[in-house]
Amino acid sequence: MDFRDVTPAYLTFRVTPQEGPIAAFAEQEAWEATERYPNVMGTGLPEFFHARECEMGGWEILGHASNTPQGSRDSLGSHFRMRAQEAETAGDETAHRKWMAAAHRMDREVVNEVRVRGERFRIVRACRFLRMGPNGPEPPRPSDPDTAEVGEAMLLGPKTKGFVIDPFTGTSLSEVLLKLELVRSAGAAGSDFPEDVLADSRRARDEYPGGVLLPAVFMISEREDGKWLSFNPGLSHSTPQGARDSLARWLRIGGPYTLQLDEEKRAEWARLADRLDETRSNVLTIDGVRYRITRVERLVRIGPTGPEGPRPSDYDPEPPVEIHTRQLKEQGLWEEPDEDEPVELDEDAKDFLRLAEAEAKRREERRRKRGR
Known part of the structure; x- marks a missing residue:
């Protein structure tokens, strides 16, 4: 009997030839990374997506990642509203009513899986990992796509939209x-994690023993006092340039505003941001703290029923929008918006606005010089 006749699809790990010189180069880099950065470590915070089961197998990711399950539930509700609008335009009143009913349900219930008009949708969880070596975390590889212009990486959108989570797809x-x-790893170990997180990790390893890798993303790591940490644990980018742009925006807007830097320091940080733009470097030292653009792998665990959903211990602070609104009203914290009343900005908000406007003007000037 062929093992393929008895092995569940979710436990399939298919190796297929990866054709072309770029694929061969990427494969060589992957092997070198195992030697230069031998330790694989979890980053702690997962990502979440809303996905649709495909008729031919697998699950299609429908949009961008979120840091919380509720963020993806809200995105799924928006997807249902778009489907309702399409049905209304097509004159299908029954479909419009059912899609809107699904959207309203997402507004008031914590739902991680739902079936609408024969289609099955699910909130999908992805674990994040990075490689660590003697000199720190792995930076981007030369084979990683990085074609975005400086300051324009956000226009590319997420690489995962349309990606099909299917363990039967062949890889290198x-x-x-x-x-x-x-x-095989629980993905969380050591005393730094609460017991409920560790228990959920061990349970996921047993209940979802298969897996699919998503395209790599990039985040910013910082080294201070001899330790490497995530600069912004919940934020990742589709390309290395996206992470560089994020660090440059921090130097020009977020840092000066948050830390209340004086004009001299703001000018110094702006020069560092200019240098980062010019060199497209993956490392930068700011006031003695070393920053590195870091490559992050993402794994979606697969089990008998499909991809893993949110875990009970996952950070999920906000309820659905209708429940949240009701809670705020009950606490006396809800204010109905008045479109006719002008918004008064305090000095901090005005400072942030000035920084943001200066950055927008700088970017527009850069586009003009490029002839765009």
């Missing part, structure tokens, strides 16, 4: 070996 040998390593 290095990717299969990485998946095997990740699915």
Whole structure:
């Protein structure tokens, strides 16, 4: 009997030839990374997506990632509203009513899986990992796509939209070996994690023993007092340039505003941002703190019923929008918006606005010089 006749699809790890010189280069880099950055570590915070089950197998990711399950539930509700609008335009009143009913349900219930008009939708959880070596976390690889212009990476959109989570899709040998390593790991270990997080991690390893790797993303790591940490744990970018742009925006807007820097320091940080733009470097030192653009792998665990959803211990602070609104009203914290009343900005808000406007003007000037 062929093993393929008895092995569940979710436990499939297929190695297929990756054709072309770029694929061969990427495979070589992956093997080198295992030697230069041998330790695979979880980053702590997962990502969440809203996805639709495909008729031919697998689950299609429908949009961008969110830091919380509720963020993805809200995105799924928006997807239902768009489907309702399409049905209304097509004159299908029954479909419009059903899609809107699904959207309203997402507004008032914590729903991680729902079926609408024969289609099955689910909130999907992805664990994040990075490689660590003697000199710190792995930076972007030369084979990682990085074609965005400086300051324009956000226009590219997420690479995961339209990606199909399907364990039967063939991948390279290095990717299969990485998946095997990740699915065998609980993904959280040590005293830094609460017991409920550790218990959920062990349970997921047993209940979702398969896995699919999503395209790599990039975040910013910082080294201070001899330790590498995530600069903004909940934020990741589709390209290395997206992470560089984020760091440059912090230097020009977020940092000066948050830290209340004086004009001299603001000018110094702006020069550092200019240098980052000019060099497209993956490392930068700011006031003795070393920052590095870091490559992050993402794994969606797969089990008998499909991809893993949110875990009970996942950070999910906000309820659905209707419940949240009711809670705010009960606490006397809800104010109905008055469109006719002008908004008065305090000095802090005006300072932030000035920084943001200066950055927008700088970017527009950069586009003009490029002839765009």
